[in-house]
Structure formats: C-alpha cells, structure tokens
Amino acid sequence: MKKLLFTISAYRYLETAFLATGDYDRGELHQEPFPDGEIYRRVVDDAWGRDVVLLGGTPTDADWLELYDFGSAISRAGARSLSIVMPYFGYSTMERAVKPGEVVTAKTRARLISSIPPCEGGTRTFLFDLHTDGIEFYFSDSHTTHHVYGAPIVTEAIASIASGKDFVLGATDAGRAKWVESLARSMHCEPAFVYKRRDPTSGDLTVTGVNADVKGKCVVIYDDMIRTGGSLLQAAEAYKSAGATEVHAMASHLVLPGDALDRLNESGLVASVNGTDSHPRSQAALAAGGHVVSVAGLLAREVGRS
Template structure:
C-alpha cells in the first residue's frame, strides 16, 4: 500500500517541462464544449490549441477502447469529460482515457469534469446505502488523475473525498453577469429564491452578488422525485423571482416551486440552474410551466429538445473553463475566477458593460 501511495505522490511531484503547452483530450460526453474550450484557449495563447487526436470508441459488446495518436510523454494533459447521462459510460471513458495517458508517461493528468456525476450520493441518508461520490473519487485517483477541475459540486464536502487537489468553479459569477445584463432595467424588483433549505448558501451568494433579497421555498418530500407540499418563506408579492439551484433533473420540483411562487404573488418566475440534466419529461414540463425562462449552462451537452425549447437559454462555460485550465497550467490562482471583475473581461462581448 505504501508503495502505491509513494507512486502516486511521485506523479504529483513530477516537474512540468519548461516549454510544454497544455494539451487537451476529449471524450464523447460533450465534444462541443471541448471544442469551444480549445477555441477560447487559442484566443488567449495566440496559437492553435485543439484536442489531440485520439480514438474513443466501443467494441461490438460496448467495451470502451481508447487509442491516443499523439505523443504525450511529459505533457500536461487535461481530459474534458463530464460524467453525465449515460453516467456509467462517460465515467468509464474518463477512467480509461486516464489510464491510457498515464501509461503513455503524461507528466500530469487533470480531469476536467464540468458535471460531476454521482454527486447526489454524497452521504448515507439511510442504512445500508453507498456513498457513491466517494467511490467515484477513489476510482479517479487510482486510475491516475492528479487533479480535478469541476463546476458547482452538488455538495462541497465531495472535495474532501479526494486526496488530490480539486478546483470547484462556481456558476454564480457568470449568472450574476447574465442577470445584470438581462434584468438591468428592473434590478430593484428581483428576489432570489432557494428551492429548498439545503440550497440557501448557493442562493445567498448569488443574491449578494446582485444585491437582491432572498426567500426560500421549503419542500417536503415523500420519496425521491415527488414533492408532497411547499411553503414560501418570505414575501414575494410583486417580485420577479429567480430560482437558483445546481441541478435540474426531471424539473418536477422546479416547476411546482414556480407555480407556488406565482400563487403567492410573484409577477414573474425565472430559474438559473447550473447543470441541466433535464431527463424524462423535464423539457415539456418547463415549456408548459409558468416560468418565463430557464437558464442553464452547457456543462452537459444539450439535446435537440433543449435547444428548440423557447423558454430555455444556455450560458456558455467555455470562457471560464479555458481560463481555469490556463491558470492551472501556469500555476496561478483559480479562485480569481470566482469574482465578476475577473470574469467580466473573459465574457466580454456577451455581457458588455459588466
């Protein structure tokens, strides 16, 4: 066991070659995002940055096969692969790509996981249940990942499941830019809503960034996926409500919260959700709900139904991830990206004036 620990530590302590460039490799989970990140990095570097040539395919029995066509010896590698639906396939792709790079003598391997799957299984809520997020952390570390870069982990304690550095970016600064741009004429009417008590910290952070008050929708679940009752804590009368959360799966809770807020006097309801899982009937529910708009990021590749929905809008994360990758490669601060003042220039053109 000691030798395994020493072996992993030696990988972390391997010095970076002085003239190496950051190298990207993409799985199949979200290739458009990987391409967009490479494009943004090209703009920053003043040179062409593209994901390296590789095969990430499946045999007839669905076993995953990876072959890297370029030399990666001594390189600083970044694997771009959210572990979204199908979570098991995409996670296995990430593990096998990591193994291929490790066996090809890459100097450092950073897993860029815009959406970290299994994050909702972060504790033992009942007897005889797993902590799957910890298992995934173990798998990534044992496969040879030296560092993780992710976005809005469902639970902050997941960072502690790893014995390697974990950089957790936040969507709140980008959402603040978007809100200040799209609601600039009615900022005084805004109220940020947490859809449950557990998400208050996330909602409070965004409320502070845009200078808006905070309210809570207290929900009582009978079982997963169903909500028995909801109570609004706070006065939302005459307010433009903005629901903030990290994950929208089937959208049942979200749409019901929007309905309850409207019944309590809210003039409009919008939602800002980091990860648009949007499984099953989610898109239809959002389209038929009282919500004026649902804003998500592209951490999960949006499907055709999501793209065609008139009240769903997608905010790009490529500028933020590209800068974070360059900061990691340069050995500079990643936490600087938590501030609007830093992200504003990165998103220049999308949100002019902020």
C-alpha cells in the same frame, strides 16, 4: 508549448469553446465498439512530455469509464502533467449513506478517478459547482482537486435574464436558501424561498408559503441542478400564487432527463429554463430558447492558473 486538449465523446460540444481560449492544441481520441459490447479505445496524438487536459463530465456510467480509461492511458503514455476537467460530477447527490449498506457512490467514483496513475508534473482534477462541497475531499492525495465555483457566470446570466426588471432571487426550498442568499447579496437583490411541510404519513412535501414579498416582481429561481423539475414547478407555482409576474429558472447543471424540459416549458409556470453548459442536456435547453452560459472560459482560466 500549448497544452494538449483531449475531450471525451459526450463533451465534444464544449471542445470548441475550450480551444477558442487559444491555450490548447487539439488531441484526438479514437474509440469504436465491438459486437460483444466491448469498446476499443486509443489515444491517437502523442502525449509524451506534454501538459495534457482531459475534458469530460460524467453524466452516465459510460462517461465515467471513458474518462477513467483515457486518463489512465494518457498518464501511461508519458504525459508530463494531467488536468482532468469535470464540468459535471455524476452521483453528486449520493454523497452520504442514510440506510445501512447504501453505497456512497460519489466517494467510490472519486476513488476511481484517483486511481488514474499520477503524472510526474502532477495530476489535477477540476470540479464545477458541486452539489456538496465535501466531495472534492473524497479524492486521494495523489490528485490535487480544485472546486471551481460558478458564481461569476451564474450571476452574470441571472442579471441578463432579469435585465431591466424588479426581480427577486428565489430558492426552491429553505435547504438552498443559504447559497441563494449569498448570490442575492452579491447582486444587491432580495432573496426568497418557499416553506415546505412533509406529510407524516405519505412523506410527500407540500408548499406552505413564501418568505418574501414577490408581488409584482420577476422571480429567478436558482438551484445547483434541475433534474425532473418537480421541486422547481412547486416553487414556481408558490411564487406565482404570491403575486410574481413571471418566474424564470436558472441552474448550474441542466440535467433534464427524459421529457423534463418539455414539461417545464409547457407548464405555464416557468417563462424560461436557463443555466450553464456543464451538462450535455444544456444543448436542448439552448435549442429551446434558454439562456445558456458556457463554463469553458471559467474552467480554462483555472486550469491556466495551475
């Protein structure tokens, strides 16, 4: 029997690609808001005895609650097993406390998902390209977590973007250099990163140089996520000043809040904004002409292995 796939509302755009793998029946979820702001939710298709996959990342607080509510309902409905597939884990940059009293939100949200009642055949959570590896260990032992690395599809996308060009794989700063160096080795190309200095008075970061020779070359800047794009634009300007012929951006997660995508595309510094479809805002990048590769096949294969 095929697995039964349910998808939260924010990730309906990814549902078709998952169904296309041929391993799933489509399940229906219903929800509607009440005038007082409360939301009615119902799992329409019978999950009893089924191996269920619940697809949904968590870009917003509303997505977190929807995923939790439906996950709990599916478990209580008698699903044999439940695989929660989270292409994007919100609050991943809030993985540690710096100041007294700060909430480590990545951990509290992992606890929330961990409180979904376990199924008889197991409850598994699949996470994609986490900002920090340790987040997968924030979940309780009642859930088995799988951190799925996006390197296979990220490098494929980078190769397509830079096809036929002499290119360098760049990082926004030295902090991401180790991961970029790993990807560059697998692609047999040179890595690069920019040096930054923090102003002791204002705390602002300024670029002071580039570690590699990028003159006459195409630079593809990789980062795990692009949010406002400020660091990306700083790095792109540094690479262009160092002689790069063109600069492209590639990210595992295209978060791009507000007008971030427009600012990047209109900057004159970045030739294209590319990434995976792990986040709903990736669809805006795709519509703007970016190269967007789907995470569906990679995540579906990992679910199939379980």
